[in-house]
Amino acid sequence: MGLYAAWTLKHKPKSLTEVVGNKDAIQKFVDWVKSWEKGIPKKKAVFLYGPPGIGKTVSVEALANDLRMEFVEKNASDYRTEDAVHHFAGLASQYGSLFGGRRIVLLDELDGLTGTADKGGVKAITDVIKSAQCPIVLIANNAYDPRFSELRNYCLLIEFKKPPAGEVMKHLKRICEREGIQAEENALKFIAQRSEGDVRSAVNDLQALAQGKEKLTYEDVSWLGYRDRQDTIFNVLRMIIYGRTCMGAKQAVDMADVDIDMLFEWIYENVPAHLTDPHDLVRAMNALAMADVYRGRIRSTQDWSFTRYVIDYMTAGVAMARKNTKPGGWIPFKFPTRIQALSRSKAERAMQLKIGYKIKQKCHISANRASKEILPYLKIIFRNNAETAAGLAKWLDLDLEMVEYLTGNKER
Amino acid sequence: MSFEMWAEKYRPKTLDDMVNQKEIVERLKSFVKSRNVPHCIFAGPPGTGKTTAALCLARDLYGDAYKEHIMELNASDERGIDVVRETVKTFARVRSIGEIPFKIMILDEADNMTSDAQQALRRTMERYTETCRFILCANYSGKIIEPIQSRCAPFRFTFLPREEQDKYLKHIAENEGVKLLKDGLEAIFEVCGGDLRKAINTLQAAASLNKPVDSKVVYSIAGRANPADVQKMIETAMKGDFLEARKQLRDMIQKYGVAGSDIIRQIHTEIFRGGIPEEWKIKLADIVGEIDYRLVEGADEEVQLSALLARLVEAGYELKKSS
Numbered sequence: 001m002g003l004y005a006a007w008t009l010k011h012k013p014k015s016l017t018e019v020v021g022n023k024d025a026i027q028k029f030v031d032w033v034k035s036w037e038k039g040i041p042k043k044k045a046v047f048l049y050g051p052p053g054i055g056k057t058v059s060v061e062a063l064a065n066d067l068r069m070e071f072v073e074k075n076a077s078d079y080r081t082e083d084a085v086h087h088f089a090g091l092a093s094q095y096g097s098l099f100g101g102r103r104i105v106l107l108d109e110l111d112g113l114t115g116t117a118d119k120g121g122v123k124a125i126t127d128v129i130k131s132a133q134c135p136i137v138l139i140a141n142n143a144y145d146p147r148f149s150e151l152r153n154y155c156l157l158i159e160f161k162k163p164p165a166g167e168v169m170k171h172l173k174r175i176c177e178r179e180g181i182q183a184e185e186n187a188l189k190f191i192a193q194r195s196e197g198d199v200r201s202a203v204n205d206l207q208a209l210a211q212g213k214e215k216l217t218y219e220d221v222s223w224l225g226y227r228d229r230q231d232t233i234f235n236v237l238r239m240i241i242y243g244r245t246c247m248g249a250k251q252a253v254d255m256a257d258v259d260i261d262m263l264f265e266w267i268y269e270n271v272p273a274h275l276t277d278p279h280d281l282v283r284a285m286n287a288l289a290m291a292d293v294y295r296g297r298i299r300s301t302q303d304w305s306f307t308r309y310v311i312d313y314m315t316a317g318v319a320m321a322r323k324n325t326k327p328g329g330w331i332p333f334k335f336p337t338r339i340q341a342l343s344r345s346k347a348e349r350a351m352q353l354k355i356g357y358k359i360k361q362k363c364h365i366s367a368n369r370a371s372k373e374i375l376p377y378l379k380i381i382f383r384n385n386a387e388t389a390a391g392l393a394k395w396l397d398l399d400l401e402m403v404e405y406l407t408g409n410k411e412r
Numbered sequence: 413m414s415f416e417m418w419a420e421k422y423r424p425k426t427l428d429d430m431v432n433q434k435e436i437v438e439r440l441k442s443f444v445k446s447r448n449v450p451h452c453i454f455a456g457p458p459g460t461g462k463t464t465a466a467l468c469l470a471r472d473l474y475g476d477a478y479k480e481h482i483m484e485l486n487a488s489d490e491r492g493i494d495v496v497r498e499t500v501k502t503f504a505r506v507r508s509i510g511e512i513p514f515k516i517m518i519l520d521e522a523d524n525m526t527s528d529a530q531q532a533l534r535r536t537m538e539r540y541t542e543t544c545r546f547i548l549c550a551n552y553s554g555k556i557i558e559p560i561q562s563r564c565a566p567f568r569f570t571f572l573p574r575e576e577q578d579k580y581l582k583h584i585a586e587n588e589g590v591k592l593l594k595d596g597l598e599a600i601f602e603v604c605g606g607d608l609r610k611a612i613n614t615l616q617a618a619a620s621l622n623k624p625v626d627s628k629v630v631y632s633i634a635g636r637a638n639p640a641d642v643q644k645m646i647e648t649a650m651k652g653d654f655l656e657a658r659k660q661l662r663d664m665i666q667k668y669g670v671a672g673s674d675i676i677r678q679i680h681t682e683i684f685r686g687g688i689p690e691e692w693k694i695k696l697a698d699i700v701g702e703i704d705y706r707l708v709e710g711a712d713e714e715v716q717l718s719a720l721l722a723r724l725v726e727a728g729y730e731l732k733k734s735s
Contacts, residue, residue, distance in 0.1 A: 268715060272654045272722075278729040281654060282722045289703075289711070289719035296710035299527055300558050338662065338714065363420050364463045366486035366521050372669025373458070374417070376637035377613040385620035391415025 006330040007207040008200050011175045016062045019055050020171045020199050021163025026059055028158050033063060033104070033135055043156040045129045045136040049143035050160030053200035056139050059160075060106050070103040088125075092132040103134045110140035110148070122147055129154045162197025165189070171199060172206050176216070183216040190221050201232070208234065208332045233258060233266055234333050240267060241274045242327075243319030250315045260307065264291065264314055265336035273331050277324035287317025351405050358396045375406075382406035419612040422584050424461075427468045432576050432608075433461050436567050440465060444472045447512055451537060451546045453522075453561060455553035456569025457673040459607030462549040465569075466518045469547075473512060481508055482516045488524035496525075496532040504536055504544035515544050522548035523555035523710070530557045537563060551671060554710030571606025571677075580608060581615055590615070591624040599627035603634040605677050613637075642678040649721045650688075650728030657721045658714075665714055672713030676704045679720065689734075692727050699723055 013019045016026055029048070035041045048056045064071035072091050092105050107125065129136055129151075140148070143157055169192040176183040191209070195202035210216040236256040243249035256263050271284045291313035298306045349371075355378070356371030363370060382389040382403070393403050424430045427444070430437050443449045449469070454462040470478045483503045485495070500517065508515045519525075525533070537546055537560065548564065550556055572580075578597055585592035592615070604611040617633045618625045635641070645664070649657035664670040683696050703716045 272658065278652070278726040282726045285719040285722035289716050292712045292715040293706055293709070295712070296554060300554055300556070300710055302527065302557055360486065360489070363417060364467065364484065364520070366488040368488045369521065369669060373610070374613060376668070377617040380617040380633060380636055381620040385622065388415055388620050392417065395415050
């Protein structure tokens, strides 16, 4: 079992020169920050906006690092309490920090302010900006949300756009080099294109597919094609395995673009690595076993309305299993290996099946089962007793290649 | 001297030859007597005589030329809907020539048929009842759709009891001039647990070593034929490595074709043997029994057994905590 650092953190750009794309936006941002050197500008806050995963937060961190500024970050969920707003106001009231450096304050995930409860929050932020003595950065996906209409008047708006696939690919390539992974060009291109400019998800995908490998081929990544960009199977799994409510876990099914059986395989494959507490594991595996019982009942009754119980158990049942497992480091989601296992060692299985068909002619058993249940005994006989082997080879009408396989003279 | 697989050579030819599954055999004999056979489901674990019973029934019914009146189809080789549409229909609809007006279709490993194919089969069974009777052999009757189950007379085959398997193996050993020792016989039952086909294959493989068959020989054969072993899997789970234990389980099922019922049986034996706390033994036996039943009902072997592995991980954890 592996607990790894997330590559999105490990390979996060340390300097603005490493940030993927958005060169113009970044330049505008830097100019504005630098303008503080010459006195407090008219707009005391900057509002960075754009779709998720394209480097807004990372740019602020990298800038603070490049310019050696003290970086203070607050999250949307913190804005509700009065204390937090006061604390925020206190931070923003001084340009210089205790240690003599300059300070930059970031308010991230403003989209997270929701409903009437947070109305006061936006107002409080506006007030703080009015009296701010240091650069304040606001970040949201959509700056044109009506809630922000007044706030916008006090901000310099800078739009971040989705970087082109070529830029994303360069970033992925750099990560592969650092991780010592030889990656095929078209494999990285595929991941980059699928991400549609969401660099964070591209890096997450890359980690899930490439970590621990020396080589990454196009074949390794092509199954990503089954996924929907918006609600990737990984997100669906996260919603189920880390879900807190039954409803939330159940809703994940609607977002998955694989069928119920395939989703079951995904969950069944990934649950054990994510639930390390033995009691949690028992509850989750039992929920999956019950889902499977209902699948069997659907099969025998052909009554598909039982599907709802399959879904209950495999989503809500799994979500509710989690009681003691502490969230650990980053654990990759894996493609269901139960399905992969079947495609392994094709050549050998083909030979075994060929012999299976010969056994079938004589032994009233399917070639399939013969190749698993009788063939192992034939191997022992063929390796120990030439006389019996010769006799049986004749009886079963085996050809030379089959005999060689059974005797192990031509080990595959 | 001629060579055959002994499991084939010593397969009973008539119902009278069948020494086990007494009640089933009696009922089948009454079918022969009345010259009428309903659609049947023969359900039970591998190596318990399902296919043999079907073949014996056919021979008793039609005589030596029985092969002209029956067809054997293996659902796990040809399990798609097309096979049912074409092969089965073509066979089923043509009236048999002779004094018995129907033919017999033996559908082996029918639990491996897709449900679409089973639906198609259900209609075929209804339509051609006059001209063809079906015998469906399956490990798990629960995997046969209910509409078919309700049209068939059910027969449940069970593992052979120890003394019957012993008798059979001794007879073969005598005939083939194999020296089969008492502890060898014991070991075969321990390893094969009433799966007669596996037992005979084990004996034949052991005999190919050209030395007396004792327990050491048997265990070495069993180990080579089924490299994955249940005891090791249990230990892995109890040590807390669920993922590795599940991988071993997967190998057993996929690579070595060990039947779920066989794994269950072995786990059940192991539970009462090893270093599991006493109060856990009965708890686990309860779970094993439940899972055994679910498999009969038609649930997925690996999914159900891995739920059991999770329980073993838990047991191992509790054990460590209390010591």
